[in-house]
Amino acid sequence: MNFPGSGIVKGLAVTARNMVGSYFEKDRLTTEQYPEERPKLPENSRSFPFLIYDGQDPESGMRCVACKICEKECPPQCIFIIQDRDAAGKPIKRPKVFDIDISVCMCCQICVEVCPFESIRMDQEYELSSFDRFAPLLLDKARLLKSNAYYHSIHPTEAAETDAQLEVERKKKEAAASAKAAKSDKPTEAAA
Amino acid sequence: MMDLLEGAPIQLQAWFLGLLRSFGTPEWILAVLSALIIIGTIIGVFLVLFALTSVLERKILARAQNRYGPNRVGPFGLFQPVADGIKMITKEDLVPRTADKVVHFLAPVVMLIPALLVLAILPYGRGMVPAEMDSGILFFFAVGAGTEVAVFMAGWASNNKYSVLGAMRAIAQMISYELPLVISAIITAMVAGSLSPSAIVAAQGGFAFGFVPQWFVLTPWGFTAGLVFYIAALAEANRSPFDLPEGESELVAGHLTEYSGFKYATFFMAEYIGMFAICGMFVTLFLGGWQAPVPALTIIPSWCWFLGKICFVAFTMVWVRATLPRLRIDHMLAFAWKFLLPMGFAAFLSAACWHYAGRGPAAWILSLAIIGIPYLLLGNSFTNRFAVSRRTYQFSE
Amino acid sequence: MTLQILLATSAVLFAFGLAAALSRSNAIMILIGIELMLGAANLNFIAFWRFSENPSGLAGILFVIFSIAVAAAGAAVGLSIIILVHRRIRSVEVDDASNLKG
Amino acid sequence: MMCAFFNTVCADPLKFLGNWFVVLPAIVLLLAAGASVVARNLIHAALFLTLSFIALGVVFIALGAEFVGLVQLLVYVGAVAMVIVFAILLTHPAQLEKSRTPFSGLGPAGGAAVGFAVLAVLLAFIFASPLGKKPLPPSAAAPVAAIGEALMGDYVVALIALGVLLTAALVGAAVLAMDDKKP
Secondary structure, eight states: OOOTHHHHHHHHHHHHHHHEEEEEGGOOOOOOOOTHHHHHHTTOOOOOEEEOOOOOOOTTTTTOOOHHHHHHTTTTTEEEEEEEEOSSSSSSEEEEEEHHHHHHHHOOOOHHHHHHOOOEEEOOOOOOOSSSGGGGGEEEEHEEEEHHHHHHHHHHHHHHHHHHHHHHHHHHHHHHHHHHHHHHHHHHHHHH | OOOHHHHHHHHHHHHHHHHHTTTTHHHHHHHHHHHHHHHHHHHHHHHHHHHHHHHHHHHHHHHHHTTTOOOOSSSTTHHHHHHHHHHHSSSSOOTTTTSOOHHHHHHHHHHHHHHHHHHGGOOOOTTSSSSSOOOOOHHHHHHHHHHHHHHHHHHHHTTTTTHHHHHHHHHHHHHHHHHHHHHHHHHHHHHHHHHHHHHOOOOOTSEETTTOOOOGGGSSHHHHHHHHHHEEEETTTTTTTTGGGOOHHHTTTGGGTTTOOHHHHHHHHHHHHHHHHHHHHHHHHHHHHHHOGGGGGGGOOOOHHHHHHHHHHHHHHHHHHHHOOOOOHHHHHHHHIIIIIIHHHHHHHHHHHHTTTTTSSSHHHHHHHHHHHHHHHHHHHHHHHHHOOOOOOOOOO | OOHHHHHHHHHHHHHHHHHHHHOOOOOHHHHHHHHHHOOOHHHHHHHHHHHHOGGGGGGHHHHHHHHHHHHHHHHHHHHHHHHHHHHHHHHBBGOOOOOOEE | OHHHHHHHHHOOHHHHHTTTHHHHHEEEHHHHHHHHHHSSSSSHHHHHHHHHHHHHHHHHHTOHHHHHHOOIIIIIIIIIIHHHHHHHHHHOSSSSSOOOOOTTTTEEEEEEHHHHHHHHHHHHHHHHOOOGGGOOOOOOOOHHHHHHHHHHTTHHHHHHHHHHHHHHHHHHHHHHSSSSSSO
């Protein structure tokens, strides 16, 4: 048999503990004061996709080859790519236009999964609000391109894995190229 | 130094009037002016308290819920009331097309008048009663009854079903809780032998054994009556957990649904000033009014003690608001009629026995027994009746 | 100020109440008329007490207190009867409650 | 004490404001009562009735019967007026605006005629009587303590009877208004 009213006293004690405790214990005051304090995002958090370039120059270091796989796979169809052409009108492996409409994007990461060149990755930038519905939310190539170093800064583990994989692929390709070169060398020699 | 502060408000007023008199101001102007000074001071003090409470309440509630609360406007968010006030005044004053325009306009005025009038009889300090009345307690409750009229006017004139429902709930609640409120107040009047607030405060003066204050709340019957008064005061001031009239989850905002802008601000202000008034009454009746709790602290001016105690009681009301969820309407009315009212009568009986048994140790035991037995019986029957049974869901297997 | 003013006020109030009780069709309005008449009577008691030779006798005051209490009891019972009638015949017009009319 | 002004007003209202302290609320009382009687809207009638109760309480206070005036306010404004309003809302929600026939029984003319007849008789006696021309006694106070002692002394039987009556009325009202379908 509980003493009548004991529940109310217990409840009052709980709130009193919180009232006083929130001034002394950090655990009891978990609010982050947003503009001054930034949340420390978990490493795997993601917002919208961005494009990676290697080296210093965004244009020359661009990994994207305008294969348009991401454009085809994108469920809400928010990616828009036009392949670049050289002076002779011959297509080259580089996008002329690469737009992502982040007002449509649903952050599903499918573009990242399907990209064979590890060129597109998810960003952590979340302060994207703007006063206009259209232009500021349509990210063009210039705004999408970010350096590999930036990628390392936001997703270190994943970036290291990607780099290692790219290195393996590059080595394989070199080996294949050198093998091919060796192979092609032989017939010429033979022909000679 | 402290003696100077003790009489400071009265001295200031006398000095100011003396100054005017030396200029040859007629006597009747001085009489009216002396009243106006007091009215202005009291209203000013309570408006400042209201402004402070409106921000501190939110901060305390926030801390109880592990949040920061308002801290953007000014240092520690203390200018929040100014921002709120500007917002309230600049908002559009909406009146529904089908509303009863005159009654709709009068309701906030009628709400504010009793809230301000009842401040007249509170003893703010030693010899500081604005209107010394023979039946001050009765005045408090009689004028306070005007609030019900205002709530009804607001609810009915809005011509909105939520408003009317909220107003009917509010009236049912106020009528039900007025009984325990008045009965617990009458007990102190009975023991003190007077309906005058200053006489009741005087009856609580002095210290037993030289250090224990003889406040009514420190006796068994006084504690019970004080608790009954406090709970009923929560209901009368429409404070949580009895804030059903404006239960936003079911009634939008009750009788305030159709009010906006300055009219809403007036209601808000009247509610808070009414809360302070009833806190002041609680302090006067049970917490010894302006008396200091320890003999050594009597050097602090009496009016500081009174204001401090009001702030303390108001803080506990915020604390209760942070703790308890809103009651259901039938539970609330049942609580008033089946628990608070019998406990009020028990305290009544207990106080009478305490007085006639000589106010000694035997009286204490007797009055404790008279309180304790009904408390245990009623409390247990209540907890059993409203015990939450295990929920069963239709398709839960 | 003489007693006449107060008594005249009380008489006018009583006439108002009487007119309401006799002519209005709504039962609640009739109750309001009765309350006005009781108020007029109370005003008379207080006026006579104020002008009496022996005001410390308090008879007028005490009579008014009793009268107020009785009026409150009457109002409570009367209104619950009105609610009961409304529940039976869905109306509070006194003309509608005519089951016993020959 | 703190404010001589309030205290002189409270001690003897008539001395300070003169007869106006009685006459003004009396005028308000009559106007409100009249408006209440002729109001077509029931809620307006109830609100005017509340105003007339308040004015009556002020008249009592002005005449020196402070305790009775406050009891009048507490009981009539706080309880009776609110119970009337409650009854109106419970019984009449749909047709508040248009009472079918606001008058019945004697009708407005008959009611007014009876009212005037009674008023004429009363006024004739009031103004004929020499009692009415008595001057105002200097002051009459009804201290709360004296009222309490009288209630507990000479009038104790009446007080107990009143208690029984009120209890009976409370129980009776509750039983009457109880829904008989589900006890």
